[in-house]
Amino acid sequence: MDLTGAVGVGLRVPHYRYIFEHEPDVDFFEIISENFMVDGGPPLENLERVLDRYPVVQHGVSLSIASAEPLDFDYLKRLKALARRTGTPWVSDHLCWSQAGGRHYHDLLPVPYTSEIASFIAEKARIVQDFLELPFALENLSSYVSFAASEMPEWAFYREVVEQAGAHMLLDVNNIYVSSVNHGFEPLDYLADLPWERVLQLHLAGHSEQADGSLLDTHDKPVKDAVWELYREVCARSVRAGVGLIPTLLEWDDDHLPFPETHAEALLARQYREADVTR
Amino acid sequence: MSRAEAPPEPPEGLAALQEAFGEAIATPLLIGGPETLIQVDRYPEPALRAVSGHGGRSGPERLMTYNKQYWFRLLTVMQEELPLLRHLMGLTAFNQMVTDYLDAHPSRSQLLQHLSDDLEGFLAGSERWGRPAWRQAARLERHYIRAFDAAALPALDPAALPPEVAAGLLAAPLRLQPHWALFEEGWDLLSWRRRVKGDADDAIAVTLTAQPGRWAIYRSGRVQAEALTVAQLRLLERLAAGLSLQAACDGLAEVLDPEGMAEVGAGIQSWFARWVALGWFAAP
Numbered sequence: 001m002d003l004t005g006a007v008g009v010g011l012r013v014p015h016y017r018y019i020f021e022h023e024p025d026v027d028f029f030e031i032i033s034e035n036f037m038v039d040g041g042p043p044l045e046n047l048e049r050v051l052d053r054y055p056v057v058q059h060g061v062s063l064s065i066a067s068a069e070p071l072d073f074d075y076l077k078r079l080k081a082l083a084r085r086t087g088t089p090w091v092s093d094h095l096c097w098s099q100a101g102g103r104h105y106h107d108l109l110p111v112p113y114t115s116e117i118a119s120f121i122a123e124k125a126r127i128v129q130d131f132l133e134l135p136f137a138l139e140n141l142s143s144y145v146s147f148a149a150s151e152m153p154e155w156a157f158y159r160e161v162v163e164q165a166g167a168h169m170l171l172d173v174n175n176i177y178v179s180s181v182n183h184g185f186e187p188l189d190y191l192a193d194l195p196w197e198r199v200l201q202l203h204l205a206g207h208s209e210q211a212d213g214s215l216l217d218t219h220d221k222p223v224k225d226a227v228w229e230l231y232r233e234v235c236a237r238s239v240r241a242g243v244g245l246i247p248t249l250l251e252w253d254d255d256h257l258p259f260p261e262t263h264a265e266a267l268l269a270r271q272y273r274e275a276d277v278t279r
Numbered sequence: 280m281s282r283a284e285a286p287p288e289p290p291e292g293l294a295a296l297q298e299a300f301g302e303a304i305a306t307p308l309l310i311g312g313p314e315t316l317i318q319v320d321r322y323p324e325p326a327l328r329a330v331s332g333h334g335g336r337s338g339p340e341r342l343m344t345y346n347k348q349y350w351f352r353l354l355t356v357m358q359e360e361l362p363l364l365r366h367l368m369g370l371t372a373f374n375q376m377v378t379d380y381l382d383a384h385p386s387r388s389q390l391l392q393h394l395s396d397d398l399e400g401f402l403a404g405s406e407r408w409g410r411p412a413w414r415q416a417a418r419l420e421r422h423y424i425r426a427f428d429a430a431a432l433p434a435l436d437p438a439a440l441p442p443e444v445a446a447g448l449l450a451a452p453l454r455l456q457p458h459w460a461l462f463e464e465g466w467d468l469l470s471w472r473r474r475v476k477g478d479a480d481d482a483i484a485v486t487l488t489a490q491p492g493r494w495a496i497y498r499s500g501r502v503q504a505e506a507l508t509v510a511q512l513r514l515l516e517r518l519a520a521g522l523s524l525q526a527a528c529d530g531l532a533e534v535l536d537p538e539g540m541a542e543v544g545a546g547i548q549s550w551f552a553r554w555v556a557l558g559w560f561a562a563p
Contacts, residue, residue, distance in 0.1 A: 034389060034390055037390065038390075038392075038428035039428060039457065040429055040431045040458070040498075041426075041427050041428035041429065041431070041458070041498060042428070044428075062389035062390075064389075067297065068289035068290075068293040068294035070286040071286065097297055098389075099389075100294065100297035100298045101294075101297075101298045101301065102387060103301060103385045103387065104385075104386040104387060104388060104389055105304060105305065105349060105386070106352055106353065106391060107304070107348060107352070109297075109304075109345070111293070111297075112296075112329075114290070116290040117290055117293065120288075120289055120290055120293070124286075124287060127286075144344040144345060145331070145338065145341040145345070146330070146331045146333060146341075147329055147330060147331060148331050149329065182333070182334075184334060210344075212335065212336060213334070214336065214341075216344070216348075
């Protein structure tokens with residue numbers, strides 16, 4: 001499956017009817033793995049219909065790779081079975097934790113950025129990638145706290161994890177921007193030493209501003225101009241680095257628009273990157 | 280590297296930090312007053328010490344973002360998953376009940392569809408939330424949630440069975456589909472659930488009528504419900520317990536009156552044919 005330059009949309013329930021009736025020309029869909037880690041019913045029936053027509057990539061939210069708790073191999077077995085079903089070219093999840101003390105928090109929670117923690121996560125990521133027998137990509141978070149114990153900036157930590165693991169990146173451009181506002185760094189600093197050859201996929205999304213000026217990664221609005229400009233820069237740099245145009249996906253999880261409008265928002269990516277590449 | 284090898288040891292302090300952080304963000308919000316209050320004074324000290332402030336926001340204030348998000352997300356999921364209970368209780372009381380429930384029974388699964396697994400037991404043990412109608416509603420909602428994405432085994436088709444298997448069908452234990460369940464109600468709960476399912480704005484006011492009902496909840500395309508008589512219910516209970524059709528019928532006199540037995544005698548063939556057609560039974 002060659003997704004070079006592809007532009008995709010997150011597969012969401014409100015859009016099923018339109019997709020099945022009109023079979024729009026979409027490069028690929030991304031599914032949230034956990035939504036399809038079930039035993040039967042409409043989720044799997046709808047997935048089969050999508051797979052008949054479209055490439056699908058898998059993205060998860062519950063691997064909790066940064067948790068102090070050990071990997072859940074029952075979860076990984078189900079994830080691998082789903083990957084075989086979808087034929088996804090890679091599996092991704094977030095550089096975060098979501099469980100502790102046996103409890104699941106259903107959120108994407110950050111860790112302090114230390115070398116020791118990076119090495120710990122990298123070892124787990126290597127195990128995951130070996131087990132899945134597929135490229136495994138970690139996505140950078142939008143985060144709302146920072147830790148006194150951090151020894152390095154987020155981008156250095158992210159790079160250390162994926163390089164030690166021999167794993168990959170799913171670079172969320174909106175998350176870079178949201179975190180840059182929330183933590184006061186320059187978003188271009190995030191891109192400076194990025195190992196572009198490890199970036200398998202890009203994410204774009206909308207966000208919301210809170211009353212105090214901080215940003216929330218809400219995935220319920222169009223992509224903001226500042227994020228599009230950052231995306232343009234990401235694409236220019238990936239081309240200069242020799243890896244070409246990285247597959248891009250629009251995430252939209254709430255306050256849904258009709259599918260054609262959502263797809264049109266995603267396809268803006270072609271305008272933003274091609275204007276730069278041809279310059 | 281295989282799973283047989285020892286997992287990597289976490290850095291010292293990471294587990295404690297994450298447990299404290301988790302405890303902070305799962306601190307219940309105070310609902311019901313003029314505004315929702317965040318109980319930042321209950322955040323564990325290790326979590327408060329670990330986080331840094333920025334841009335005019337203190338570390339605890341930044342933790343509050345995760346605290347609000349945690350409850351917003353889980354309350355939203357439960358509101359969508361339990362539309363009948365939400366309408367029966369009213370939104371504010373429902374949110375308070377869910378807060379009490381998840382505080383006592385935090386999520387133990389990666390999958391959000393398991394959030395309400397322990398809800399019926401929680402309601403049964405709660406003086407505040409244990410009204411019988413609410414407990415029955417919770418049970419009904421659980422059947423719908425399970426039926427939605429449970430496995431579907433190949434369906435029994437007597438006409439397609441080898442003759443020797445078909446001949447023994449009456450005497451063989453029948454398997455009911457994983458998505459199938461029986462439900463008894465003392466009020467018109469199922470009828471109301473059908474009406475409020477799509478009412479996201481809570482515009483519909485529910486007024487229950489005391490009215491016994493018996494149902495089979497199952498999935499055929501979508502989740503559906505089939506009304507049952509007492510006799511049908513008792514027969515299906517025995518089939519679900521693993522009895523053959525013959526054995527299930529043989530023992531019915533213990534649980535049915537003569538009128539019920541007569542109903543079974545007159546209807547059993549057409550009932551079984553219908554239930555097979557609805558896909559309730561799995562192939563042997």
